[in-house]
Amino acid sequence: MIFVTQSPLETENIGRKLGTILNKGSFVALFGDLGGGKTCFTRGIVAAAAPESLHLVSSPTFAIMNEYHGAVPIYHFDFYRLTCGHEIIDLGFEDFFLGAGICIAEWSERLGDMLPDNHIKVIFENAGQDCRKITFVAGSPQSQALIDKLNSLETG
Ligand SMILES: Nc1ncnc2c1ncn2[C@@H]1O[C@H](COP(=O)(O)OP(=O)(O)OP(=O)(O)O)[C@@H](O)[C@H]1O
Ligand SMILES: [Mg+2]
Numbered sequence: 001m002i003f004v005t006q007s008p009l010e011t012e013n014i015g016r017k018l019g020t021i022l023n024k025g026s027f028v029a030l031f032g033d034l035g036g037g038k039t040c041f042t043r044g045i046v047a048a049a050a051p052e053s054l055h056l057v058s059s060p061t062f063a064i065m066n067e068y069h070g071a072v073p074i075y076h077f078d079f080y081r082l083t084c085g086h087e088i089i090d091l092g093f094e095d096f097f098l099g100a101g102i103c104i105a106e107w108s109e110r111l112g113d114m115l116p117d118n119h120i121k122v123i124f125e126n127a128g129q130d131c132r133k134i135t136f137v138a139g140s141p142q143s144q145a146l147i148d149k150l151n152s153l154e155t156g
Contacts, residue, residue: 001136001151004127011037011132015044017153018120021146022049024072025099027119029108029139036124037132038106042076045104050074059106065093073101080107085114118142 005011022028022045030038043057050070057066059078068074075096088094088111096103097116108115119139127133138144 001147003134003136003154005037005132005134007130008037008040011040011134012044012047014134014150014154015041016048017044018146018150019045019048021149021153022102024101025118026143026146027097027103027116028105029111029115029119029121030104030106030124031108031121032124033126036126037134038122038124041122041124041134042104042106045102046070046074046076049102064091065096070102074104075101076104076106078106079110082107082110085110085112088114115139120146 003014005014018028028045030041032038039057039059043054046057046068047054050068053068053070053074056068057076064077064079066076068076077093082088105111117140120143121137121139123135123137125133136147136150138147
């Protein structure tokens with residue numbers, strides 16, 4: 001499934017819709033260009049799923065992980081500075097992948113084989129000025145069901 005957005009708000013709004021349907025154990029793996037809109041999209045998810053934490057959303061480049069408190073906890077990672085997926089184990093982040101909350105991971109490219117099978121892949125591409133191409137790919141039947149639900153929210 002592919003969306004093309006023309007503004008940060010449009011990208012945030014897709015995140016917001018996804019945020020209404022994610023549940024405990026969802027893993028949203030964000031891929032793609034620098035400045036592609038991954039943090040903007042994350043802000044939308046958090047606006048829907050943990051609105052009281054919305055002001056805390058920033059690129060957690062220095063912290064590697066931010067935690068937000070919603071109906072289920074949200075773990076927001078930025079793996080830009082990770083050199084390989086196995087560093088996740090050294091850093092002690094593996095436990096967060098086990099499904100106690102919702103995971104959102106910027107720079108999931110870096111995860112390699114540490115990427116959980118049950119993930120929703122979202123790829124961000126700069127398509128000129130304020131235009132972004134956002135592609136959703138399911139990593140599992142469960143995530144395909146979420147993408148289908150998102151599609152029906154978008155078209156219905
Ligand atoms: N259609 C759009 N969707 C999202 N962001 C857009 C769009 N058009 C312009 N922008 C701008 O692009 C930038 C996207 O920044 P954002 O931090 O969300 O990207 P990112 O993918 O998280 O970057 P990084 O790789 O550094 O983490 C913002 O400055 C935003 O205002
Ligand atoms: Mg970012």
